[in-house]
Amino acid sequence: MWLARDVSPVSSDAPLASGTNVEGEAPVGEETVETDEATITDDAELERTLGLAGGLAIGIGTMIGAGIFVFPGLAAGEAGPAAAGSFAIGAVVALLVALPASELATAMPKSGGGYYFISRGLGALAGAIVGLSLWFGLVFATAFYLVGFGYYAVDTLAEVGVAAGAELVVPLALATGAGFTLLNVTGTENAAKLQNGVVALLLSILVVFLTYGGLDALGVVGEPSAPEEFAPFGTTPIFTTAALVFTSYLGFAQVATVAGEMKRPGRNLPLAMVGSVVVVGVLYVATVFVATSAFGSDRLATLGETAMVEVGRHYLGAGGAVAIVFGGLLATMSSANASILSTSRAIYAVSRDALLPRYASRINLRYGTPHVALGLAGGPVLVLVATGEVKVLAEVASFLHLVMYGLLCVALVALRRDEPEWYDPDFRVPGYPVVPVLGALASFALVGFMQPISQAIGVVVMLASAGWYYYYAGDVTLKGKL
Amino acid sequence: MTRVLVPLAVLEGESVSLGLMDLLGTVDVTVLGYHVLPEQTPPDQARLQYEERATEALEDVTEEFRAAGGAADYRLVFTGDRDQTVDRVADETDSRVFTVLGATGEVDRLLVVLTGDVAVDDILAFVSELVGDRPIGVTLFAARGGSDPEGLRQRLDAAAERLGAAGIDATADLATEGGPFEALVTAAAGHDAVVMGERAPSLRSLLFGEESERVASETVGPVLVVRRREEGGGSDDGENGGDGDA
Numbered sequence: 001m002w003l004a005r006d007v008s009p010v011s012s013d014a015p016l017a018s019g020t021n022v023e024g025e026a027p028v029g030e031e032t033v034e035t036d037e038a039t040i041t042d043d044a045e046l047e048r049t050l051g052l053a054g055g056l057a058i059g060i061g062t063m064i065g066a067g068i069f070v071f072p073g074l075a076a077g078e079a080g081p082a083a084a085g086s087f088a089i090g091a092v093v094a095l096l097v098a099l100p101a102s103e104l105a106t107a108m109p110k111s112g113g114g115y116y117f118i119s120r121g122l123g124a125l126a127g128a129i130v131g132l133s134l135w136f137g138l139v140f141a142t143a144f145y146l147v148g149f150g151y152y153a154v155d156t157l158a159e160v161g162v163a164a165g166a167e168l169v170v171p172l173a174l175a176t177g178a179g180f181t182l183l184n185v186t187g188t189e190n191a192a193k194l195q196n197g198v199v200a201l202l203l204s205i206l207v208v209f210l211t212y213g214g215l216d217a218l219g220v221v222g223e224p225s226a227p228e229e230f231a232p233f234g235t236t237p238i239f240t241t242a243a244l245v246f247t248s249y250l251g252f253a254q255v256a257t258v259a260g261e262m263k264r265p266g267r268n269l270p271l272a273m274v275g276s277v278v279v280v281g282v283l284y285v286a287t288v289f290v291a292t293s294a295f296g297s298d299r300l301a302t303l304g305e306t307a308m309v310e311v312g313r314h315y316l317g318a319g320g321a322v323a324i325v326f327g328g329l330l331a332t333m334s335s336a337n338a339s340i341l342s343t344s345r346a347i348y349a350v351s352r353d354a355l356l357p358r359y360a361s362r363i364n365l366r367y368g369t370p371h372v373a374l375g376l377a378g379g380p381v382l383v384l385v386a387t388g389e390v391k392v393l394a395e396v397a398s399f400l401h402l403v404m405y406g407l408l409c410v411a412l413v414a415l416r417r418d419e420p421e422w423y424d425p426d427f428r429v430p431g432y433p434v435v436p437v438l439g440a441l442a443s444f445a446l447v448g449f450m451q452p453i454s455q456a457i458g459v460v461v462m463l464a465s466a467g468w469y470y471y472y473a474g475d476v477t478l479k480g481k482l
Numbered sequence: 483m484t485r486v487l488v489p490l491a492v493l494e495g496e497s498v499s500l501g502l503m504d505l506l507g508t509v510d511v512t513v514l515g516y517h518v519l520p521e522q523t524p525p526d527q528a529r530l531q532y533e534e535r536a537t538e539a540l541e542d543v544t545e546e547f548r549a550a551g552g553a554a555d556y557r558l559v560f561t562g563d564r565d566q567t568v569d570r571v572a573d574e575t576d577s578r579v580f581t582v583l584g585a586t587g588e589v590d591r592l593l594v595v596l597t598g599d600v601a602v603d604d605i606l607a608f609v610s611e612l613v614g615d616r617p618i619g620v621t622l623f624a625a626r627g628g629s630d631p632e633g634l635r636q637r638l639d640a641a642a643e644r645l646g647a648a649g650i651d652a653t654a655d656l657a658t659e660g661g662p663f664e665a666l667v668t669a670a671a672g673h674d675a676v677v678m679g680e681r682a683p684s685l686r687s688l689l690f691g692e693e694s695e696r697v698a699s700e701t702v703g704p705v706l707v708v709r710r711r712e713e714g715g716g717s718d719d720g721e722n723g724g725d726g727d728a
Contacts, residue, residue, distance in 0.1 A: 046525035047561035111524040
């Protein structure tokens, strides 16, 4: 059993990164020793302070908002009750990637996540494309969560009797996005504890709701619901819908962006990544099942982003609607906030390697926060929120992440075929090489099922990232260097 | 020799008072320079920016400790959780005592607190070593926590005898009125530093903060805290398994 293995201090005897960018900045490379409790560099130590619960809260907190509170209506409209199958496909793809990601994370428990693994496994060009795309992927994801939040905020107003139209969705999302960015720059309160509480509360609401709804749907309590054809639109929509709802599974890789801060990384990283995918996957499939049992999928589709509120009302009356509205607000907010924080870490990781100006990772001494990176995260988010395009935002986010996931699996295979001396993961993927190969194929295949516009935007972002690399940091090499 | 850990918020301009440096001249010292970061900031990012400045300041402080008498070294940690860092480094450096900084001039008299469930033997052994043959007086203090005043009186007398045998001017002070914390703060007047034992975490410490921190802020002076010995060797949260390399 992999968990039983003791973590031994990993010394990185790898050659250090080299080359400079156009401003003459070189990647920061230094030999470090990783222990369970801290990273030890030449002159300083970096305390690991996140436990397993914190890691799970980041993973689940990032993911749960989208899959449960935004997508059921949209997905049912496209695939009918078979949308549950779409979520299941998403979960399988996410698991196929989470396992290789876990291996890489335990081999390189550093901030930066997927970017770090790919730049060390496949080199600076692939790293730059992934790193910069990840920045934008997270920006698209954050914008998507915020628009979802806007819909819930409008519904909240409606629930308390204030008539507000859909035209308020974007302004509310914009205000919240700006607020979170500002709070993250100036706030030094420990919001991580709050995040853990929010996730625990959400999970309790959902378990109660899904248990009752599930019993009802199966005819144990209440009136039996009218059976509906499982896949009214055929099988293709199941896959295109899987591509759309894959945004619900992006959070597990965000766990890897805090890999440098996790206690006992050899144990906690795999558990947090795989665990959070399993937890949300089960919840998603159950939610769609319960939702499509409450109403026909046509009805769900017309209810749109906040269809779950009506589902709550159907099963549990006004109390159910209020619980879901409240849950939706919390969930979309926690997703958006967690993503802004991940974006800031992604930018830091790239700037540390001289692929972006070092200035981007400045910290201000007053608040101790990375204000430049947070601004680079929050600014573009606001522009995207203003478009209000839920589906496109979600798909582009998924596109950019899926490319990273695919390359991450490739990087694992590349590292395994010719294992460098420093490569000593505490967790090794079961079923190698089948799992990473399938993970890569599934990730790239899912991209093929997206709308052309999402694919086009994704490709443009990747090409722009590659162009930036050649212009700005063509001399920097990172492959095989820690 | 006993090692004392001196946590120092090195980038926030915190400094060690001269009186405390002299007081610690008879023991070994590890200066723990730390910088606490909010969760938005990866510790490594802060290290890139501040390592040099922090190291310079720490080297100066460590040099001053050496000049004051004992052997001294330093560690620099960027962390999201100060208490976790103090605990870890204290374990790794085998420090039996850590300090809570405060202002003081030359130390003439120590208040040694023996109230409650603390390791009396460890505290007295440390005080003897700390005072050595210097003319520093000791007041042994305990507050009556409601029960068994006779037992506390005996504990204080036995302690005074033990220190007296080591050539230290020790007197006993059993507070019988007021809450234990208020009595301690009152008794601290006329003393330059407080030595106390670390207590098991309780609801009170969760609500109001560590007792030692509160004593330090109420009395303004430095506090030396003798750590609890781990029972069974496990660390908290069951998150055990440190390699403890130095």
